[in-house]
Amino acid sequence: MELGLYTFADVSPEPGPGAIGPHERLRNLIEEIELADQVGLDVFGLGEHHRPDYAASAPVVALAASAPVVALAAAAERTKKIRLTSAVTALSSDDPVRVFQQFATLDLLSNGRAEIMAGRGSFIESFPLFGYNLEDYDELFAEKLDLLLAIRDQVKVTWQGKLRAPINGRGVYPRPYQEKLPIWIAIGGTPQSAARAGVLGLPLALAIIGGEPARFAPLFDIYREAARRANTDPATLATSINVHSFIAVTTEQAADDFYGPQAEVMNRIGRERGWGPTSQAHFDQARGPNGALFVGNPEQVAEKIVAQHRIFNNDRFLLQMAIGTMPHAKIMKAIELYGTKVAPIVRKETAKTAPAPAA
Secondary structure, three states: OEEEEEEOOEOOOOOOOOOOOHHHHHHHHHHHHHHHHHOOOOEEEEOOEOOOOEOOEOOOOOEOOOOHHHHHHHHHOOOOOOEEEEOOEEHHHOOHHHHHHHHHHHHHHOOOOEEEEEEOOOOOOHHHHOOOOHHHHHHHHHHHHHHHHHHHHOOEEEEOOOOOOOEEEEEOOOOOOOOOOOEEEEEOOOHHHHHHHHHHOOOEEEEEOOOOHHHHHHHHHHHHHHHHHOOOOHHHOOEEEEEEEEEOOOHHHHHHHHHHHHHHHHHHHHHHHOOOOOOHHHHHHHOOOOOOEEEEOHHHHHHHHHHHHHHHOOOEEEEEOOOOOOOHHHHHHHHHHHHHHHHHHHHHHHHHHOOOOOO
């Protein structure tokens, strides 16, 4: 099973002492990706946001991740083996031609390590920013995904939809280093989205950030059955589980380091969406054996990842380590522990249950 990380490159929502701005966060981010590569992790993903609390977003106040492919390209020059992916590309409010061109360029720079994780996105800020109507939320994603796949699968494209100008026999360049640029579908728990990925024969990434993870297992059943009905062997399709996590030398340290920033982010988003406030009790329950948080010492986190693998039989596991702003040194230590302590345990245990290679 592949093991990796993803982040939204959170920055401090308010200026002040100790605040982390986008300049500092992005420079730290490259160091984190470089370390993940050095300790043998397989994948690093960077999310796309257009809010002030993420450095991967366009506003230069809070999220550093509005243009993840740029940061990933910088990381490509500092890394050797780790795969570099969006997590996710908000395809509904982007242009598939530009998305493909950007990631094909990243693929060339990285010698074939680029991937796209496409999703509808859990935030809607990009729709008014780029002039899209929220009433077209579902149709935009379906149409743009169709175009993105057409561009990937043929050099010269003839395509027509309802919400974008047609393309008549145009080539889209550059072409990627890989023969076929990997495109994953990222979902948050919608059965229809799982079925769509199965019908299209695309890899599926499922984000589980709350509730009991075992309750999400039926989504993989829906996905695999949809693939089967579309004449695609489910065994050929990769799946990923993406979760919130933090690792420290001791359980107490991991919980203490992670709770404050994570609670601040979840409560801030919760106020926007009408959720009830989170609490220490909710947090402690979620990091228990049956909860959605993977927070603890290396042995605990490894044990929980292995337990999840028994439920989902997934091919990839990605941890979102930095929820909110956390000290760079602590993130670096967590990445080190993940690669040197957690990963060997997980790989050994999951290898025991892996199918034997075909003769």
